Amino acid sequence: MPFPLYLLGLAVFAQSTSEFMLAGLAPDIARDLGVSVPTAGTLTSAFAVGMIVGAPLTALLGRRRPGRQSLLVFLGVFLAVHVVGALTGDFSVLLATRVLAALANAGFLAVGLTAATAMVAPDAKGRATAVLLGGTTLACVVGVPAGAALGQLLGWRSAFWAVALVSAPALLAVARSVPRGPADTAGPGPDAAGPGPDARAELRALRRPRLRSVLCLAALVNGATFCTFTFLAPLVTEVCGLEARWVPAVLALFGAGAFAGVTAAGRLADRGARAVLPAAGAALLAGWAALAVAAGQPAAAVALVPVLGLLAFGVGSTLVTRVLYEAVDAPSLGGAFATSALNVGAALGPALGGAALDGGLGHRSPVWVSALLTAVAGLVVRGSARRRERTA
Template structure:
């Protein structure tokens, strides 16, 4: 695997820290800037919206740029807005920096996915994708407890400075490691790539990615109240339990990356079925601490193993749209990350109990399995393709 792919993973880790660290800083920001906790919580929403809109939009804007220039532009913009966020005393400015930072993050990730896949070659797209998503999962492990600890000892601004410190070496690493390729004249234009994105197989893959990621973040968002109110863990255990989920996620991304290029169908079918069973079992046995500890790791591994494989399949399905496929895959995952917790909140606010987000997650995974199965069953009714891809490399849906 080229060194540049690991460098991109480092940069993704630095940016992922910014996304996850805010969970432990909202109360401190609200108090320091004189706003309500609910208002401070809109910082998370601004970042999510920026990621959803920014991935395809920034990918389109950067299509004709050399890859290194695009990556450096997004990464430096991300760094600068975090400096501004760390210095500002105005909540409105901080809100804008979160939105702009999300746009830069989304653009970087979209271009990085396409760049890493191209450098790795068609037989190693899954491994390259897993390295980038490994940066996200490590940020999940470190970001939430790390942001909370920094905020407790040195104030919420120190967490923003920590992201800046992490981003600086990533800038120099990208500058030295990513090839300075000129734009490829053969790269399709925006209209042609958008036409390629209409293919049913790609659209279904993006939908499945959104559903699986929605299930993941629906439960992950509300694990803390579940473990404290149902399982009976003390509040002090929560950061370690969330980190355990993150460790499982990293293990799942790593394993999924090695299997996505050769056994994609097996990963999605067996892994998806196991993921559904896991959410159901956790919902039924959440009161048992041992079962909860085991399943929080297992569900993290299955969620990100299946999710990373779906991203790889989106890159294969969107082979004629090499730039925008990564952007829309990024957007689909963030749609899931935004919608899933909202559905969980509706279940909780409806008085269905702390286990209800787990049932919502199970329902979303079940919907993904039914959708994938129905699409697979209907595939023979469509006109067959002139050339059939190798079994392990592309999933026919």
């Protein structure tokens, strides 16, 4: 894989750390800025909404600009708003910085997915996607626990400074290493010369049932993943009966499994996705159900956590690659479609899990919601297959 791909992965690591780290910082932010904890929690919701809206919007605005230039602008804005967030004493300003950070993150990921697949051969999109999304899984393993620990030791502002510091070398590295134009890449991409399809032509790709089906699957699987991941800490302490000090280790296990899943998906998504996805999806459904049932047994639950991380992120990463293949005639917006679908799931899953908890269904209920979302994904697959049979 080209070295600039790993630099894009570093930037995604910083951005994903920022997206997830607030889960452990909300109480400190609430005390420092004089707001309630639920109000501080809206910072996470604002980021998710900004990601959903920002991916297609920023991709449309930047489609006529060179890809490297767009990446630098998005990453520069992301860095700057974290500096502002670390300095502000006003909650409304902090909320605005989260929205702007989400817009920049969404734009970077959308353009980055397109740029990454343009750097490799046409049949290597899966491996390129795995390198980029590896930044997200490493954020789960290292970035989020480190951000939470740093916030506890030095205050929540230090976590914002840390994200800005990690983004700075990524910004310089992208400026120096990401190719300027098509002559330096393995194929046409966001910097390619010549007019590409216009925005309306790219948006028409969404009319295709197969692309819509894969986007729906990506949203459902990611929703299931983040439904359980968001509420994994109370599951560990309240159902498994483990002490709170075990929570970072269990989260790291999930992240380690996720990294392995994305890596494996990168090797299989280009050639064996259609053979592997049905079996992996069925195993994922069985895994969520098994965790819900066995959550009261600490050894079994802890053993299942990395397996579910592997399956969830492996299936999710493969679906992102399928989106890029299905949206081949939407070179500027293909990455935006995938980014929006993932973040629809990242917003929907925790909301449904939280509703189940608020409804008094117990701390196992988010895992059952994950199983339900995965089962719905299976129904979408079967419905799509039947439509193709009728068309044939």
